[in-house]
Amino acid sequence: MSITTEKELKFVGKSVLRKEGIDKVTGRAQYIDDVKTPGALYGKTLRSKIACGRIKSISFGGNIPWNEFTIVDARDVPYNRVMLIESDQPVLCDGVVLHKEEPILLIAHEDAGLVEEALRAITVEYEKEPGVFEIGQGKVLKQYDIEEGDWQKEFANAEVVFEGEYRTGAQEHVYIETNGFIAQWDGDNITVHGSHQCPYYVHKALKYAFKLQDHQVNVVQMTTGGGFGGKEDFPSVVAIHAALLARKARRPVRLIYDRAEDMASSTKRHPSLSRVRTACTKDGVLRAIEFNFYIDGGAYVTLSPVVLSRGILHSFGPYKWPAAKLHAQCYFTNSPPYGAFRGFGAPQSIFAIEAHMTALADHLGMDPAELRRKNFIHRGDAMPTGQIVEETPNMEALMDRALELSDYKRKRGAWKRGSGKGIGLSTFMHGTGFTGSGEVYLASRVGIATTRNGGAEVRVSSTEIGQGTETVFAQIAAEALGIDVAKVSFRRPETKVVPNSGPTVASRTCSIVGRLVQRAAEKMKQRLAGADIGHHYAEHGEAYEEVEYVPRPGLVWDDNTYKGSAYGAFSWSVNVVEVDVDPVTAMPKVHTLTSTVDIGTIINPVLAYGQVEGGIAQAIGWSTCENVVLKEGLMENHHLTNYVIPTAADAAKIVVEFMPNPYSEGAFGAKGVGELPMDGPGPAIVSAINDAINARFTHIPLMPEEMLK
Amino acid sequence: MKQSISFTLNGKSVTIEAHPMQPLLYALRDDADAVGTKYGCGEGECGACTVILNDELVMSCLVPAVQAEGARVETIEGLADANELHAVQQAFLESGGAQCGICTPGMIMAGVHHLRHPERAPGGVPEALEGNLCRCTGYTRIFTAMKRAKEILSANGTAP
Structure with missing residues (x-):
C-alpha cells in the first residue's frame, strides 16, 4: 500500500489554499442565481396546503393573463416518478396528496412578480383525510434486525439492567444558498444547471421522468452554497420541475426557491426515538445491548432506508458487546419526506447510546469517562455486526488527550452538580463511505487528463460544496503525479464530461474517491514514464486515464443477514463539552468544546479543521436552539426569523486536535471527516446541561423553556 | 412605476x-x-x-x-483592486474563513466595516459579525481570518 510518511510528501498534509477561494472571497464565484438567462421564464410551484387527502378541483381566478402562462401538471410528466432507491414519489401530485407542501402544479412567466401574484390566484379544493404524524402509527417503511450472541441469557443473568428512552428532533440544513435550477432543452436533449451535491442522482431522475437515454441528459453543477445532505436527493425534484416547465414553454426556465419555500418543502433530518436497554456487571463491564431505533421517514421512501441503516449500524458505539439485539424501523408519516443530513442517522442513534452511557455511569456511581474506558473496542474485537475491527481504534488515547486538554477531572470535581456549570463527554465513531456493499454497487470511476500547460485535470462527479473537494483532489493528484499542485485543475462536474465517481455524501469524497484520484494519477504517471506532461501533450494530445473502485479483499457484507464489514474504516473521536446555564433565563452557553479526532491522514489541515469545527457548530445548533416545530408534519417555523441557528455571537470555543491513524485504503491514508463531528456534541451537551442544572433530560433540542419548568 | x-x-x-x-x-x-x-x-x-x-x-x-x-x-x-485582494479577503482565503462561499461576500463586508469602525461593536468581532450567518465554518476560522486581516493591515500600514 502506498502510505508514505508525511515527511516525504510535498502537498498532502499542507494547508494548500482553497482552489476556488479567490472566486469566493471576491464574489466572482457563480452560483445558480447569478447566471444570466436572457429570455428565460421564472417558475414557481403550487403546493398542497393539506397533509393528506385528494384534490377535488383546481381553479385559476384573479385578474391574471393565464393564457400567457406555462402551466404544468401531472399529465405533463412522461413518467411521473422521482427515481431514487424506490420510485414511489410522484414528480407532481396526481390527485392524491400525502404531505403538506407537496408539489401540485408548476407555473412560469417572464415577469417574476406576476408569477407570485398568479400563484396566489390559484385555488385548490381538497377532500381532507386524517393523516399520520407520529412514529409508530403508520406503515413501516423499512426494518432491520441484527442479533449477536445470547442476549436473552445475558439480560437474564445480568447484575445490572438499565434502560432509557431518547429522542432527537428534526433539523433544517439552512445551507445559505437556497435550492435552484435553470433548465434548457435543445430538441430532445435537456441541460440543467443548478445547486446540488450529486450530479448523477439528478441525471438519473431526469432520465426516468422524461424517458430519455443517458446521452440526452446533461447535469451541470454551479458553485453550490452549502449542502450538508440537503442537496443530495431533493435537487432531483427541483431539476425535473424546471425541465418540465422549460419543455412545455420551449424556453429556458429558472426555478429558484425563496427561503420560506425552501425551508417548508425541502428535506430535514429524520426525527428519532430510541429505546436502549443494557446489561452489565456491577463494576460496569458491558454484557449486552438491546437497541430499538425508530425514525420518521415522511411520506415517501426517498433515502430513509439508508439513513435507518446507518443509524442502526452506529447504535452500539465504540464499545465491545458480547451480545446484542438491534432493531430498527422507519415509519411512513404525512410529513414531507425526511432526507440526508450530515451524519445520516448516526447522530440520532449515537445521541441515544451516548446519553445512555452517561446515564448508566450515574446509575452505577461511576465517572462516565471510566465506564467508557472499561468497554472500548479494540483491534481484533467483533462488533455486533460481526465485523472484526482491523484497524487500531485508539479510543483510550483520544479520550485521555481530550480529558487533559479540557482539564476534565479538575472541573468535574470542582463544578458541583446543579452549580450552573457542567461538563459532559461523548466517545464515538463514524464509518467512512457507503454502508456494506454500497461502494461495490456504486463502482465509482475517476478520470484524470493531461493538459496543455503541462498539468493535469481531475474529472469526477464529486462536487465542491464548501468542504474543499477541488483542493484536496488537486493535492492528492499532484502528490501522486509528482507535479506542482498549482498545475492540477478540477473540471466542473458536468455529467456529459465527468465519469460517475458517485455521490458527494457519506464522508466518502476525500478518503474513497480521493483514493481513486490517487490511483488514476499513479496510472497516468506510469503511462507518462517520466515524460514531461507539456511535451507529451504537444506530441500526443490529451492523455486520459480512468480507474474504478475495487473493494478491499475480505471486505464482505451480507445484505440479507445484515452482517459483515459495514464499513472499510471508521473515524474515531472524543468530545468534552463545557456549558454554563444562565440561572435566570436557563439559556445554556456551550463555551468550550474540545474534540480529539482520528480521521486518518490529514490531507489539508485548514480544510480539515474547517470540517470538524463546522460540523460541531451544526451539532450545537441541533442540540440547543434549532427547534423544528412540526404541525401536521410541516415545519411551521420555516423562516430564519423563527428557526434559529448559531450566530457568531453564540460561537463556542472549539478546540480540535487530530491524532491521525492512517487507513491503508484511503487516499494517502485519509478516512472520512465530514460527518463525524456531527455525532458527538449532542449527548455531551445534554450531559453537561444535566450536570449544570441537576436534571435528567434525554432529548434534543433541549430548549431553555423546558429547563425552566 | x-x-x-x-x-x-x-x-x-x-x-x-x-x-x-x-x-x-x-x-x-x-x-x-x-x-x-x-x-x-x-x-x-x-x-x-x-x-x-x-x-x-x-x-x-x-x-x-x-x-x-x-x-x-x-x-x-x-474591495480588491486589479492585482491585489483586500486584506480581509486575503485573510479569509488564507485562514479558511470561506467554505461554500455564499455568506462570504456579506461576511467580508461586515468584517471590513468592523475594521473601519471597531467602536461600533464593543463586543468585538463576534458582535460585529453577529448579523451574518455562516452554516459551514462554525465561525472559528472567520475569527482567525479577522485577526489575520488586522495583521496584514498593520504590516502594510494601510487602512481597511
Whole structure:
C-alpha cells in the first residue's frame, strides 16, 4: 500500500489554499442565481396546503393573463416518478396528496412578480383525510434486525439492567444558498444547471421522468452554497420541475426557491426515538445491548432506508458487546419526506447510546469517562455486526488527550452538580463511505487528463460544496503525479464530461474517491514514464486515464443477514463539552468544546479543521436552539426569523486536535471527516446541561423553556 | 412605476431604472449587474446581502432601492483592486474563513466595516459579525481570518 510518511510528501498534509477561494472571497464565484438567462421564464410551484387527502378541483381566478402562462401538471410528466432507491414519489401530485407542501402544479412567466401574484390566484379544493404524524402509527417503511450472541441469557443473568428512552428532533440544513435550477432543452436533449451535491442522482431522475437515454441528459453543477445532505436527493425534484416547465414553454426556465419555500418543502433530518436497554456487571463491564431505533421517514421512501441503516449500524458505539439485539424501523408519516443530513442517522442513534452511557455511569456511581474506558473496542474485537475491527481504534488515547486538554477531572470535581456549570463527554465513531456493499454497487470511476500547460485535470462527479473537494483532489493528484499542485485543475462536474465517481455524501469524497484520484494519477504517471506532461501533450494530445473502485479483499457484507464489514474504516473521536446555564433565563452557553479526532491522514489541515469545527457548530445548533416545530408534519417555523441557528455571537470555543491513524485504503491514508463531528456534541451537551442544572433530560433540542419548568 | 436612481457603486456613478421600493439587493443584482451580493433569506436575518451604504452596514434585502439615491454603495466587487485582494479577503482565503462561499461576500463586508469602525461593536468581532450567518465554518476560522486581516493591515500600514 502506498502510505508514505508525511515527511516525504510535498502537498498532502499542507494547508494548500482553497482552489476556488479567490472566486469566493471576491464574489466572482457563480452560483445558480447569478447566471444570466436572457429570455428565460421564472417558475414557481403550487403546493398542497393539506397533509393528506385528494384534490377535488383546481381553479385559476384573479385578474391574471393565464393564457400567457406555462402551466404544468401531472399529465405533463412522461413518467411521473422521482427515481431514487424506490420510485414511489410522484414528480407532481396526481390527485392524491400525502404531505403538506407537496408539489401540485408548476407555473412560469417572464415577469417574476406576476408569477407570485398568479400563484396566489390559484385555488385548490381538497377532500381532507386524517393523516399520520407520529412514529409508530403508520406503515413501516423499512426494518432491520441484527442479533449477536445470547442476549436473552445475558439480560437474564445480568447484575445490572438499565434502560432509557431518547429522542432527537428534526433539523433544517439552512445551507445559505437556497435550492435552484435553470433548465434548457435543445430538441430532445435537456441541460440543467443548478445547486446540488450529486450530479448523477439528478441525471438519473431526469432520465426516468422524461424517458430519455443517458446521452440526452446533461447535469451541470454551479458553485453550490452549502449542502450538508440537503442537496443530495431533493435537487432531483427541483431539476425535473424546471425541465418540465422549460419543455412545455420551449424556453429556458429558472426555478429558484425563496427561503420560506425552501425551508417548508425541502428535506430535514429524520426525527428519532430510541429505546436502549443494557446489561452489565456491577463494576460496569458491558454484557449486552438491546437497541430499538425508530425514525420518521415522511411520506415517501426517498433515502430513509439508508439513513435507518446507518443509524442502526452506529447504535452500539465504540464499545465491545458480547451480545446484542438491534432493531430498527422507519415509519411512513404525512410529513414531507425526511432526507440526508450530515451524519445520516448516526447522530440520532449515537445521541441515544451516548446519553445512555452517561446515564448508566450515574446509575452505577461511576465517572462516565471510566465506564467508557472499561468497554472500548479494540483491534481484533467483533462488533455486533460481526465485523472484526482491523484497524487500531485508539479510543483510550483520544479520550485521555481530550480529558487533559479540557482539564476534565479538575472541573468535574470542582463544578458541583446543579452549580450552573457542567461538563459532559461523548466517545464515538463514524464509518467512512457507503454502508456494506454500497461502494461495490456504486463502482465509482475517476478520470484524470493531461493538459496543455503541462498539468493535469481531475474529472469526477464529486462536487465542491464548501468542504474543499477541488483542493484536496488537486493535492492528492499532484502528490501522486509528482507535479506542482498549482498545475492540477478540477473540471466542473458536468455529467456529459465527468465519469460517475458517485455521490458527494457519506464522508466518502476525500478518503474513497480521493483514493481513486490517487490511483488514476499513479496510472497516468506510469503511462507518462517520466515524460514531461507539456511535451507529451504537444506530441500526443490529451492523455486520459480512468480507474474504478475495487473493494478491499475480505471486505464482505451480507445484505440479507445484515452482517459483515459495514464499513472499510471508521473515524474515531472524543468530545468534552463545557456549558454554563444562565440561572435566570436557563439559556445554556456551550463555551468550550474540545474534540480529539482520528480521521486518518490529514490531507489539508485548514480544510480539515474547517470540517470538524463546522460540523460541531451544526451539532450545537441541533442540540440547543434549532427547534423544528412540526404541525401536521410541516415545519411551521420555516423562516430564519423563527428557526434559529448559531450566530457568531453564540460561537463556542472549539478546540480540535487530530491524532491521525492512517487507513491503508484511503487516499494517502485519509478516512472520512465530514460527518463525524456531527455525532458527538449532542449527548455531551445534554450531559453537561444535566450536570449544570441537576436534571435528567434525554432529548434534543433541549430548549431553555423546558429547563425552566 | 420604475424611476431613475443614481448612486455611486464602488466608486463609479451608476444610474438604474428600478421601482423605488424594490429592495436594493435586487437593484444591485438585476439592474446594476453586481451579483456578488447574495440573497439568503430576504428577511434581514442571514446577512448574505450585507453591503455598506454611506459608511453604514445594511442588509440590502431590507433597504428600498430609492434609499441609494445619491448614496455611496460599497459591495464585495469593489474591495480588491486589479492585482491585489483586500486584506480581509486575503485573510479569509488564507485562514479558511470561506467554505461554500455564499455568506462570504456579506461576511467580508461586515468584517471590513468592523475594521473601519471597531467602536461600533464593543463586543468585538463576534458582535460585529453577529448579523451574518455562516452554516459551514462554525465561525472559528472567520475569527482567525479577522485577526489575520488586522495583521496584514498593520504590516502594510494601510487602512481597511
